[in-house]
Amino acid sequence: MAKVNEHYLKLQAGYLFPEIGRRVRAFCEANSDADVIKMGIGDVTQPLPAAVIRAMHDAVDELANVETFKGYGPETGYSFLREAIAENDFAERGVEIDPEEIFISDGSKSDSSNLVEVFGADNKIAVFDPVYPVYVDTNVMVGRTGPALDSGRYEGLVYLPLTEETGFQPPLPKEKVDLIYLCNPNNPTGTVASKKTLQKWVDYAREHEAVIFYDAAYEAFISEDDMPHSIYEIPGAKDVAIELRSFSKTAGFTGTRCAFTVVPRQLTGTTSDGQSQALHPLWYRRHSTKSNGVSYPIQRGAAAIYTPDGKQQVRKLVDFYLENARLLREGMSDAGFTVYGGVNAPYVWLKTPTGLSSWEFFDLLLEKSNIVGTPGSGFGAAGEGFFRLSAFSSRENTVEAIARIQKSVAAKV
Amino acid sequence: MAKVNEHYLKLQAGYLFPEIGRRVRAFCEANSDADVIKMGIGDVTQPLPAAVIRAMHDAVDELANVETFKGYGPETGYSFLREAIAENDFAERGVEIDPEEIFISDGSKSDSSNLVEVFGADNKIAVFDPVYPVYVDTNVMVGRTGPALDSGRYEGLVYLPLTEETGFQPPLPKEKVDLIYLCNPNNPTGTVASKKTLQKWVDYAREHEAVIFYDAAYEAFISEDDMPHSIYEIPGAKDVAIELRSFSKTAGFTGTRCAFTVVPRQLTGTTSDGQSQALHPLWYRRHSTKSNGVSYPIQRGAAAIYTPDGKQQVRKLVDFYLENARLLREGMSDAGFTVYGGVNAPYVWLKTPTGLSSWEFFDLLLEKSNIVGTPGSGFGAAGEGFFRLSAFSSRENTVEAIARIQKSVAAKV
Numbered sequence: 001m002a003k004v005n006e007h008y009l010k011l012q013a014g015y016l017f018p019e020i021g022r023r024v025r026a027f028c029e030a031n032s033d034a035d036v037i038k039m040g041i042g043d044v045t046q047p048l049p050a051a052v053i054r055a056m057h058d059a060v061d062e063l064a065n066v067e068t069f070k071g072y073g074p075e076t077g078y079s080f081l082r083e084a085i086a087e088n089d090f091a092e093r094g095v096e097i098d099p100e101e102i103f104i105s106d107g108s109k110s111d112s113s114n115l116v117e118v119f120g121a122d123n124k125i126a127v128f129d130p131v132y133p134v135y136v137d138t139n140v141m142v143g144r145t146g147p148a149l150d151s152g153r154y155e156g157l158v159y160l161p162l163t164e165e166t167g168f169q170p171p172l173p174k175e176k177v178d179l180i181y182l183c184n185p186n187n188p189t190g191t192v193a194s195k196k197t198l199q200k201w202v203d204y205a206r207e208h209e210a211v212i213f214y215d216a217a218y219e220a221f222i223s224e225d226d227m228p229h230s231i232y233e234i235p236g237a238k239d240v241a242i243e244l245r246s247f248s249k250t251a252g253f254t255g256t257r258c259a260f261t262v263v264p265r266q267l268t269g270t271t272s273d274g275q276s277q278a279l280h281p282l283w284y285r286r287h288s289t290k291s292n293g294v295s296y297p298i299q300r301g302a303a304a305i306y307t308p309d310g311k312q313q314v315r316k317l318v319d320f321y322l323e324n325a326r327l328l329r330e331g332m333s334d335a336g337f338t339v340y341g342g343v344n345a346p347y348v349w350l351k352t353p354t355g356l357s358s359w360e361f362f363d364l365l366l367e368k369s370n371i372v373g374t375p376g377s378g379f380g381a382a383g384e385g386f387f388r389l390s391a392f393s394s395r396e397n398t399v400e401a402i403a404r405i406q407k408s409v410a411a412k413v
Numbered sequence: 414m415a416k417v418n419e420h421y422l423k424l425q426a427g428y429l430f431p432e433i434g435r436r437v438r439a440f441c442e443a444n445s446d447a448d449v450i451k452m453g454i455g456d457v458t459q460p461l462p463a464a465v466i467r468a469m470h471d472a473v474d475e476l477a478n479v480e481t482f483k484g485y486g487p488e489t490g491y492s493f494l495r496e497a498i499a500e501n502d503f504a505e506r507g508v509e510i511d512p513e514e515i516f517i518s519d520g521s522k523s524d525s526s527n528l529v530e531v532f533g534a535d536n537k538i539a540v541f542d543p544v545y546p547v548y549v550d551t552n553v554m555v556g557r558t559g560p561a562l563d564s565g566r567y568e569g570l571v572y573l574p575l576t577e578e579t580g581f582q583p584p585l586p587k588e589k590v591d592l593i594y595l596c597n598p599n600n601p602t603g604t605v606a607s608k609k610t611l612q613k614w615v616d617y618a619r620e621h622e623a624v625i626f627y628d629a630a631y632e633a634f635i636s637e638d639d640m641p642h643s644i645y646e647i648p649g650a651k652d653v654a655i656e657l658r659s660f661s662k663t664a665g666f667t668g669t670r671c672a673f674t675v676v677p678r679q680l681t682g683t684t685s686d687g688q689s690q691a692l693h694p695l696w697y698r699r700h701s702t703k704s705n706g707v708s709y710p711i712q713r714g715a716a717a718i719y720t721p722d723g724k725q726q727v728r729k730l731v732d733f734y735l736e737n738a739r740l741l742r743e744g745m746s747d748a749g750f751t752v753y754g755g756v757n758a759p760y761v762w763l764k765t766p767t768g769l770s771s772w773e774f775f776d777l778l779l780e781k782s783n784i785v786g787t788p789g790s791g792f793g794a795a796g797e798g799f800f801r802l803s804a805f806s807s808r809e810n811t812v813e814a815i816a817r818i819q820k821s822v823a824a825k826v
Contacts, residue, residue, distance in 0.1 A: 001591055001621065001622040001623070001683050002532060002536060002591045002592055002622060002623055002624040002682040002683065003532060003533035003535055003536050003591065003682060003683055003684070003685065004531060004532060004533055004682035004683065004684060004690045004692065004695060005530060005531050005532055005533050005534075005695070006533060006684055006685060008531065008695050008698060008699075009684070009690070011698060041485070043484035043485045044484050045479070045482065045484065046479060046482070047476060047477050047478055047479050047482045048476045048477060048482075050477070053473055053474075053476065053477040056473045056476075056710070057470060057473055060466055060469045060470055060473065060710075061466075063460060063461045063466065063469075063668070063669065064460050064461060064463070064466040065460055066458070066459060066460050066807075069458065069459070069460045069461075069665075069668075070668035071456035071457050071458065071665075071667040071668045072454070072456045072667045072668060073668050106519055106704070106705075106707075106708070107704070107705050109703065109704060109705050110703060110704055110705075113702065113703035113704075114703070117418060117554065117555075118417060118418050118421065119415060119416060119417060119418055120416035120417055120418050120419060121418075122416055123415060123416050134702060134703070137702050138702065138703060141530065141699070141702070142530075178414055178415045178416065179415055208414065209414040209415060210414070210415055211415040248705075252482075252484075254484040254485045254705070255476070255482075255483040255484045255485060255486050255708070255709045256476065256708050256709065256710070257705065257706070257707065257708040269415040269416060269417035270414050270415065270416055270417065271416070271417060271419055271422070272416070272419060277417045277422070279417065282417060282418070282421050285421060285424060286421075286554070289526065289547060289550045289551065289554070290522065290523060290526035290527070290547070290551060291519070291520070291522060291523055291526075292519075292520050292522050292523075292661075292667070292670065293670070294519075294670070295519070295668070295669050295670040295708055295711050296668045296669065297469070297473075297669070297710070297711075298708050298710075298711070394479075
């Protein structure tokens, strides 16, 4: 008799974005002439950089010819891409990463999901609240939590609240934890951690032999000079941190799919008899056993991001969204809202008007301004009373959205 | 303290293909002028069909334009591809599969690996011997086996031997099993199961409420008229089977990466309190939580396989490899070898000369003919005394390989 994995049955049915979709559909059916602007899900809108397009065309042509055809590639990614990453994303910032420590994948969502597999069942996990739901759900699936509580939290996880009082930088855990998900620049709050803050986490991890999953999917949006772009800029981090990066938001790859994970060779976990065990060979074994790597033309496209043309085009793309973020931030502030984020991240995190919950503000904004955002409480209990607006829109829609809100929604009710 | 997943430490270090690579490198270093022909790993050699190339170029162009740009796609695959599959791979053979039952992925290796996640820890697993190592290793990784034994087998798995006496069709398990990996056409033996044989498996699964993972990655190579192409051609199979298909071998996608899995809605597993639980929503939850789907241009390329041009080009590609297989089969038979497979599969499975183990024959063939094949024992204990030759070569190399073997390697020693 085939037994199912019952941990899946603990998962909360109502995932955030399907619920948003349901409400938007209902609104549109009742208001068929409404011109709805979507600033909810963080999906890019601008075309791929020309250098990427050209590289992908060239790679497709290679597949058309018996002399240049590519079959199975290296499971962990082609050297041309891993070397470009090591050089441009790390060496240029003074961080030494061996290309063999870089694993190419089809996305950070997959990577952050799959990483849980090389760790044992009996680890204590810390996540921020609000949080990217994938971190939580994938731990539920493998049985590292108890059932869901009424708050939407799961028994057994340690939640670290991101609050206004601390500038959305969480406190260190009071109890000892083993694995820490650290998303920086942060989704959903749009805030960023300084070197000092990251050093605090690295020190904690070193002291407690914990491992940090450092999700830097929004790294490209860091615009302030003194902010760290990689956790490996922090002394001691290579002993305790895995870094995840993605081309999704950086270069518009949400539908093209390419990302990578860095697992330093010196990073270790522990076996039950107290032996130290390097994580690099375990992750390598996982990658090579369960995957045949990323499509060749896609890896060529990703590598083009690091050419001189590619770099310039990516910079322009990121600046475009950052300008949207600035407009949103200032526009909402002018309208009387308290706003956070939007400087080093493509998200603006605003306080809902007094007395309105996140979902009530969602409904109000949809009703009055025909704008879709994301309720903060959808990312976790501590997100209640906040709301996320995404800068991944066209300029026209961004400007129009601000005008509509300024006209019809009061920041205080 | 971060605890590692210690099940990984049970994995045997020497995976088959790295060991082959090591021996070939050593031989080439000692014999730098040798013209080595590789017929080991099953990787395609011929370019992608023209229709696929065209579709991929068009899709890349869509990504270059703001009006046609694609961001996140559906996690389970675009409808245009799922509908083409339902129509061409199933409806045309009289099998009704809802496109929503089809899940697009980046490969059958990933799918067969990931499927284990939606099943509980306490299932009894049956695999064939010889076997595609991924089925075994991924179960070791999640802790469904004991340690490795001296035979190379793992404690706790049920191995069903594929022997010459039974035409490489395994016996039904003597003990009750819950999950069964069934690779048909079979890798590595190159043999295929008749409708009658598959019916026996479906009946077994229905009787014992087991689930069959039916891996049909080599389906396109079935050339005999009366053989089933899908397990769903067998009455009752939709209640008990998940089918995996791949574009890797069919259309030369080993480096391009696209595949799919069918999970019928009516397929169920069981919870610990004896309730029936549909597997479709669990697999959907896994797919949508852990993945953002397959790259858009790749899905467009895959869909082009089902156009009239694409179908013709794919047929030609498959026929090319099948002709290599026929030449290999007949050539080796003429040389006095006992050969199997190679009619409905791109692999020829031959008996090593009396007194030579699989690895001894590997070394002999490399030494005398400079040809690389795959030792049968590398796929499992019951593969000892057999050897796999792959038809995924150029015509020239196939013909040359046969000539060399006929000239310098005796079938009997």
